Amino acid sequence: MATIHVDGQSYQVNGAHNLLQACLSLGLDIPYFCWHPAMGSVGACRQCAVRQYKDKNDDKGMLVMSCMAPAADQTRIDIEDEEAKAFRASVVEWLMINHPHDCPVCEEGGHCHLQDMTVMTGHDRRRYRFGKRTRRNQFLGPFIGHEMNRCITCYRCVRFYNDYAGGSDLGTFGSKDNVYFGRYQEGTLESPFAGNLTEVCPTGVFTDQSHSDHYARKWDMQFAPGICHQCSMGCNISPGERYGDIRRIENRYHGEVNSYFLCDRGRFGYGYVNRSDRPRLPERREGPDSEPVSIGVADVLAQASDALRHARRVIGIGSPRASLESNHQLQALVGESNFSTGIEAREQACLELMIQLQRHAGLPTPTPRGIENHDAVFVLGEDPVQSAGRLGLNLRQAALSRCKALGGTIGIPEWNAEALKTLAQDRYYPLFIAWPAPTDLDDVAEARYAMDPDGIARLGFAVAHAIDPAAPAVEGLASAEDQAARRIASALMAAEQPLVVSGGSLVSEAVLEAAGSVARALSRRAKKGGLVLIRREANSTGLSLLGGQPLDWALGELARGNADAVVVLENDLYQRLPAGRVDAALSRAEIRIVLDHQRTATAERANFLLSAASFAESGGTLVNLEGRAQRFFQVYDPGYMRPETRIHESWRWLYVLGATLRGETAGDINLDTVVHACAGAHPALAGMVDAAPDSNYRIDGQKLAREPHRYSGRTSMRANQNVSEPRVPQDPDSAFAHSMEGYSGYQQPRQQVPFAWAPGWNSPQAWNKFTDEVGGHVRGGDPGACLIHPVPGQGSYSQPVQGAGDTDTLRALILPRLFGGEETSARATPIQQRTELPCITLSPEDALGLAVKHGNVVTVNEVTRLPVYEQESWPNGWAGLPAGLIAGLLPGESLTLRKVEEGQR
Amino acid sequence: MMADTPQTTVLIGSDVFDLDPADEAAIVDEMAHYEHPRAACIEALKIVQRRYGWVPDGAIAAVARVLGIGPGEVEGVATFYSLIFRQPVGRHVVLVCDSSACFLTGFQELRQALVAQLGIDYGQTTADGRFTLLPVCCLGACDGAPALMIDGDTYGPVSPGDLPGLLEDYR
Amino acid sequence: MSHSIARQRDSVRYRSRLMQPEAERRPDTHPLTWRLRDDGGVVWLEEYLRKDGYQSVRKALAESDPQAIISTMKDANVGGRGGGGFSAGLKWSLTLQGGDIPRGYLICNADEMEPGTFKDRLLMEQQPHLVIEGMILAALANNSFYGYIFLRGEYVTAARVLSRALDEARAGGWLGRDIDGSSFDFDIALHTGAGRYICGEETALINSLEGKRANPRAKPPFPGQSGAWGKPSVVNNVETLCNAPGVILNGAEWYQGLSGDRTDDGGSKLYGISGLVENPGLWELPMGTTGAEILDRAGGMRNGRQLKAWLPGGASTGFLLPQHLELALDFDTVGKEGSRLGTGLMTMVTQEQSMVALVRNLEEFFARESCGWCTPCRDGLPWTVRVLRALALGQGEIGDIELLEKLAADCGPAQTFCAHAPGAAMPLQTALRHFRSEFAQGISEPRIKAEEG
């Protein structure tokens, strides 16, 4: 803590901050551009000038850049000093010299840091009478638009893209007043975090292309606190809606999960919500080959419940991409003994093991943000950027943060970004990755070990043994493996806070057990550290806490005729198990009720299809990979703009279906009720109640506004349908109002913030008004409640497993992929455009054995044709296939490959 | 153990430009002079430029690969320095000093004479591909102002009358 | 190729030269140049050794007391000759050494690009071993394990000479492992640049050396704490380093005495003059020599022209007037007149030359050479150029002079990221101060003010 004096007032601030950070944290406004809370200071824009005095007796002082001056004890500054104000006005005037002043047609307008700062400095008149410079823009791929004329040369884009996110294709070109930020040649931006440029850029140079396609101003969109459904990270998002469509996804600040950044799958993968082919009305299909027909809600409920009433036994198949509430409601409908999680058995075993390890392996699970404080990392069997997007960025920061420690030794403060980078050069905290293919973190990794799943498990067990001799040794370790294990072990032991990362990508319990053993060994050696376990889907963790039989069981019961009805919740079973098995089961079930918001292969088989709400139209709870239960809220009422539709939350459908089935009139149900019911039914989920305030929450007696208070056009929005304006939808499920009426301020601490706005702060930089200090925690508390806690003093080492040994055939190794590897986002056009051409990865030796070469085409299992990618050091006996490409293909399954001769293509 | 990912290969495609093996070897040699291979970036671009007269587009990614850094960074360097040419230039580059001492001692006349004689202005190349004309900052020949530099040779003081004979030598 | 043309080409070839004859230059008074030959040939190793070369290194290595070198340099108070004037000894005393601190780099700033400056070139082209000797001393004092000569790309002759001299020194055992049997290791590589004035700014130079864009770095940390590749690094100008051998060999007192009672700053200086003078050139003279004496040595203004103004040490220094010719050219005295000694090479402006045009030329230089990192320099300087161009064309508007003043003031020290923009501001500010009426003549139209409110 330090005392600083600003404009004659004394304040207590964090002395490790710079003055800009400190003042912003106090709620004082100083304009700035090049500084960013996550990226530190570089002092380039000169916008944040204040007058600093040496001491009490100095009445002259001098201008300093507040971002480059430490908030040392007894610092005296004036923000309101006339000369400082004049200088700041000059800076904006210079920045605007070549700016096109195209706010009316600029997508950043109303949401623009440059606008905000221009207003803040009072620059409102143009003196510069000479010509402006113009420049060409680049095509940067399906995600990001480029308008270089708007650039004010703050260097934030390259600093984020290259320094923070490890990209290499974006650069700074030219010099003097002709600095250009772009790709070294036109083409798609390669970084999977490129979307953050739209928020990092303080003006409209890098804009969200998916938003451009159906643009709406920030003040004309309706928002709710959302949770990204595209992986198990649980990033907080702020989806914006207009006219019944999601228009864009923006980051919603969370101090422990995603802070300021998202991955591009989360940001650009929302298109499935807007698809015109979505089921928007319930449907009934008479026979397997007949076309489905839309029917009314009352009819579908009556007919479906009638059918269920006559069924011998109803199986419910839940889903790890649906909310806890919907899964719970399904379980309530069919009974616990008839409920399946909808997850394939081996994956489910891995998920259960992960929870067990989080509880018993001895090391706690850090928050994603907390990952960045770890000073040695061992990743076993994961490619985190591909399998958990945003998490990869956290791991990168962990490796990069060595610069802070190095800087500490010669007194460079943590915010002095360029100086730290210079000092550290390529020195990172040790990061070891055991993964067969190159990963997006290799550039900061000390080593990557290209091994197959068994090899990775053996390496992990060997590391555990090297750390703690009490851990069982691995038999027959090759000397290279042994050396690797020792090297990793000593790096982990040398660290203050080592981190073990693993997950379900390889669907290998052995790999997970090995990761658990490393964690256990570290904890037995009294190491503080952490264990992070990556799951595949948004609610995989939640489903494994909720419990239920694996999907294989459900299909078996149906196929064997032990049940004749099935209710499938938001789950495409064909993605999970081979089509033959799913077909066999579904064709024996007489009644097939499917709830989904997408037309999946499973939905095609439904005789009743209930039009379910997506995340954007529903509320519910997900549990992320930490075990954090997080609530998402309905962004818009789908019936408001499209009154003819009948889209409802799955939990609501299931609740009413249950009531109808029992012959009761369905009473009131709202989100709070299901949350409590779910929490009450499952002790492991009891804490989910605290994930967010309930629907009675009010600030100053008001609900919270979903719309910024300049929201326009509401009274005419539906005029094409009906001139009499319906009242805005009433929301019984949450504390949010579907209108601009309600609380939207920042003064009262609150945890759930649909959109960030504060007077004078229209851009995403407004998040700083909602945090306890810039880059800190949401003042009302970072959202969510943790459901998984370590249990002390339990657990013991598991035995290293011997590999299954060599088989004659190639086995499938499914490589997670950020774009195209997840079923819902893969339905979004920009994601499809960004998805790389698939290939099959083989070791050169196996390729030789198959008489194929790099670039040859092979058929996999007689159906899928793929080009061969030969990769050095890829493990023999395995064929790498991109996730989501071959539906129902299970990891480890044997494959038949056949070369396609030139002529046959 | 670290090879190219299939992803990047598909994305970037194969670059048509291959560095001349001798140039690549020279760049690798240069890398040894510094703590980090990146430091050889400017020299690497000069090596390429020595062969082609300029740095062709494809060379950016090729140099990046040899140095093990991103192509964005290499292009950033290539476009920063005034003696690295990212556009084709003539066989001979005439750098005219336009800084203060030359400015005060006849630079304008010299420049006009050059423009008249070559028929090109700054940044242009003669139709026969012989000369490119560029300004340069103080050549450190102020006691011989006005000065100019053709390829590696510095001349000064140069009067407009000296030009025909001087240029004649650069075919 | 006809013989006559070849001769014509040779006749205009530029050659760096010192104006003082050998007879006038003595070891005890001209430590920088006494070894130079009248024929302008290179003093190679053999001749250099004959003329007491590397004696200071031998002495320093034998004594093996880096702190003593630093304190002698501090006492001698050798002000940086790159333009800043910061005491080399003081700089060296701040370099991190000892403990866990790795050995760092010693970098010779041979980027000489300051308009009006042509001194380092002479030292490198004709006496490369003095540069190397100075670097070895500095390396010893700063515990540097490796050195770079950062040479501007256009200095082709210097590059050729230096690389041969480095080979010679290496072969002679003055560079490499175990120099002169002292167990001190140090070697030097020649790094040639690719243009851009900003590379001369020491931290931009380090970035450029690392193969990056030549943006300067924020200070602190200073290069002595975290320089090239994050290691403690020292950057000194060629001439500064060339002073070190004399100081170490003959002591601080001797060095101080070289300037007599002209100034408090000791030593000698390579002074020079260019512009329309009879004999532009370069001399080694005692520190504190007056401008008048140098102009006199140059034979006065060419063809009897009248002096209007002059820059004492390069484009980034402030304009002085004819009456300032009597002042001692040292760091303090020139500083008091609102200018800077800079590199100490004067640029003379005659009465008929237009200040508006000259300042426009200077600002265009600084705007073009801006690295583009910070806003005032990147976007403010081009504005000054546009206004100056308008004034030169008689298209100025009322308020333009005040605008230029504000722009210059906004480019002051600490307001911009490095000293480049303040360097641009100084000639602009001083020209406006001394020659305001010349600028006012360029105003033709009253500025049409936008309606208020």
Ligand SMILES: Cc1cc2nc3c(=O)[nH]c(=O)nc-3n(C[C@H](O)[C@H](O)[C@H](O)COP(=O)(O)O)c2cc1C
């Ligand atoms: C824009 C700019 C250009 C510079 N150019 C040079 C240069 O070409 N040569 C030089 O020695 N110093 C130059 N300097 C000064 C250096 O930054 C630095 O002060 C000097 O190299 C230190 O050495 P010295 O103390 O021995 O003078 C320049 C400074 C600035 C701000």
Ligand code: SF4
């Ligand atoms: S003043 Fe700023 S823009 Fe100019 S050269 Fe220095 S850092 Fe670059």
Ligand code: FES
């Ligand atoms: S925010 Fe401080 S200089 Fe840019």
